[in-house]
Amino acid sequence: MTDTTPSQGVARYVEAAKQAAKRHALAMAAMRSCRFDTIAVHGLYTAEEALNFNQGAIIEPIYMSSSQAYRDSDEMEAALSYQIPTWCYSRIANPSIYYLEAVLALLEGYGMDGEASCCATSSGMAAIASATDPFLAVDPAAPHKPLNFVATCQVYGGTFQQFAVRKAVERGVECRWVVDSTNLADWESRIDANTRFLYGELPSNPGQAFFDLARVAEIAHAHGLPLIVDSTVATPALLRPLCHGADIVVQSVTKTLTSSGFGIAGAVVAREGITSRVGSDEMKADFAMYLKTLPNRDHGQNLSPMQAVLSLNDIRTLRSKVDLQSQSTMAVARFLAGQEKIERVDYLGLPSHPLHELATRYLFLVDAEHDARYGAPTNRYGHLMSFRVRGGAAAARRMFDALRRIWRATDLGRIKSVATIPAISTHQQQGEEGRRMADIPPNMVRLCVGAEHPDDIIVDLEQALAAIDGAVRVAVPASFSVGGASSARLAGGATPEPEKPEERPAELVRG
Ligand SMILES: Cc1ncc(COP(=O)(O)O)c(C=O)c1O
Numbered sequence: 001m002t003d004t005t006p007s008q009g010v011a012r013y014v015e016a017a018k019q020a021a022k023r024h025a026l027a028m029a030a031m032r033s034c035r036f037d038t039i040a041v042h043g044l045y046t047a048e049e050a051l052n053f054n055q056g057a058i059i060e061p062i063y064m065s066s067s068q069a070y071r072d073s074d075e076m077e078a079a080l081s082y083q084i085p086t087w088c089y090s091r092i093a094n095p096s097i098y099y100l101e102a103v104l105a106l107l108e109g110y111g112m113d114g115e116a117s118c119c120a121t122s123s124g125m126a127a128i129a130s131a132t133d134p135f136l137a138v139d140p141a142a143p144h145k146p147l148n149f150v151a152t153c154q155v156y157g158g159t160f161q162q163f164a165v166r167k168a169v170e171r172g173v174e175c176r177w178v179v180d181s182t183n184l185a186d187w188e189s190r191i192d193a194n195t196r197f198l199y200g201e202l203p204s205n206p207g208q209a210f211f212d213l214a215r216v217a218e219i220a221h222a223h224g225l226p227l228i229v230d231s232t233v234a235t236p237a238l239l240r241p242l243c244h245g246a247d248i249v250v251q252s253v254t255k256t257l258t259s260s261g262f263g264i265a266g267a268v269v270a271r272e273g274i275t276s277r278v279g280s281d282e283m284k285a286d287f288a289m290y291l292k293t294l295p296n297r298d299h300g301q302n303l304s305p306m307q308a309v310l311s312l313n314d315i316r317t318l319r320s321k322v323d324l325q326s327q328s329t330m331a332v333a334r335f336l337a338g339q340e341k342i343e344r345v346d347y348l349g350l351p352s353h354p355l356h357e358l359a360t361r362y363l364f365l366v367d368a369e370h371d372a373r374y375g376a377p378t379n380r381y382g383h384l385m386s387f388r389v390r391g392g393a394a395a396a397r398r399m400f401d402a403l404r405r406i407w408r409a410t411d412l413g414r415i416k417s418v419a420t421i422p423a424i425s426t427h428q429q430q431g432e433e434g435r436r437m438a439d440i441p442p443n444m445v446r447l448c449v450g451a452e453h454p455d456d457i458i459v460d461l462e463q464a465l466a467a468i469d470g471a472v473r474v475a476v477p478a479s480f481s482v483g484g485a486s487s488a489r490l491a492g493g494a495t496p497e498p499e500k501p502e503e504r505p506a507e508l509v510r511g
Contacts, residue, residue: 009074010083017084024085028106028115036110036237036366041316043103060099062309066090082293092297096305100312101267104251105288107236107315108269110366112243117288118269119296120308124232124252125158126301127266129166130291131228131250135196135278136173148174150190151199152181154209154438156252157427159201159230164430179437181211182358184219191223196278201230202239203359205412206386206422206446207439208348210355213362217245224277232256233384233412237322238363247274248287255413256383258311259321259451265303265311321415321451323365325383328454332447335458336387341395341465343388343443349381384412386422386446393442395468396421400445402467405452405460412448417457419447 027044034042045060054061067089070076079086087093101118109116121127132149139145151163163175176190181200191198198220202210213229220227226247231239235256241249251257253265270287283290296302326349333347348359360379365371368378389396400408406417410425420426423442427435435441449457479489 007074010078013075013078014083020085031106035370037319039106040103040318043099045099060096060309060312063095063305090305091300091302093292094305097303097308100308103312103315104267105269108240108242108249110236110240115272116242116269117286118267119288119292120303121266121268121301122303123264124254124266125162127250127268128159128162130296130301131248131268132197134283134295135276137278146174146194148176148195149197149199150176150178150187150195152201152209153177153179154204154207155201156205157430160430160434181209184215187216188219195225197226197228199228203233203348203382205233205384208346210348210359212358213241213244213246221275224275226274226276233382234363235318235322237319237366238380238382242271247271253311258314259413259415260314261414262310263307265307319366323380324451325449326380329383329385329449331454332449332457333385339465341390341468343390345387347381347385383449386444388441389443389445396443396445398468399464402464403460405456414448415451417450417452419445422446
């Protein structure tokens, strides 16, 4: 904020901005009175917004401009000192990104008592760094004081690396892993005077660890600490951690929120008035806005405006997609649970899962009680599951290599079904010890079921399981582009046979 006395001209802009702030508050309140699907479809982009400020475009325009022009020096001064609503420069803010941020804040805050705000980032990993780093600021009065934070060890492999290597090894900030996140005493015992935040991922990728969110938030707050939650796998269609006491939510918007697979994006959504032992009043009052206007302005983890609108378009149908994918995943999980070649299936929706009862208290399809098909609160468990193939890593790889319809990729949340072997991909870098601690064995396959008909996914899995005992595929030399970024092109003879329709089991043949 500026410390110079505002000129008359600046004061004129600031006065006008007060009216704009009132209109903004009214628009937010109007949207908050709508149901989840309506918010996801419209956000703050109203007809008035379109007609008055955006040439009447019915879809949010993509403002690719690097920066904003000002009428005069007074407006520039008021804008750059953040005294009026402005987007200044696209590293700081941008209208297209603003529409995405409004939708995400409204969806994550849906049903919460109080308000939330959002800061979009260039990726989920940037969101995690943005959400955690401000709490690790060195205390100028005691610059050598050791700092620590407490986190569930069952986290996405990239998060594990960011915490264990980037923060712990490179910066000397101790990461205290909670191995069994259902053990509340374990969370609490790791907190001391130098702890700065608690962090959890739930359901975790890929193991689907789950913890009692409300109780862990209580523990955090009793010690004056914020609880930060990665809720990427659930999305706000199934779980809104802010409603259960979490202070900050991080999303890899890349995933289910952008189910089409067009690009990489992230978001930090925070409640107003977070709990923290450190940081300014300004930071605690509106953490996401603080991030956006100060640390992220200076570090530059901004999202591209093009990506913001691509993500927005996918978010409009989030609830119905998550419902469909959850139901299909349940069908696939039930099928796999009955297969002899499968050692274990992990899906929170299966009553046999040890965390099923806990997850059932938290994971609900939003607004099911207002949906004519359900008319009552309805549990849904998401699109991510994992299974372990009997016969170890070699059997898992043979099965994986035989998949035809399901894509092999390190990705999740897609409209298309995608599988990976976490031990050799997403969780490879954390090493064997890290994987053992997080319970990620080499025979585990992660499967994210898309929006195809589940019968066809089951047919694919069935033939892939049959291939475990089939002929070994002969490896052929591969060639790569000189740029090194293309996938391998096999030198000959390796094109798989086209799928034969008669391989579909009799009970799955549609008439
Ligand atoms: C649970 C979870 N959080 C965060 C991330 C990182 O997100 P991004 O790839 O958008 O940086 C991922 C990526 O797979 C993830 O699965």
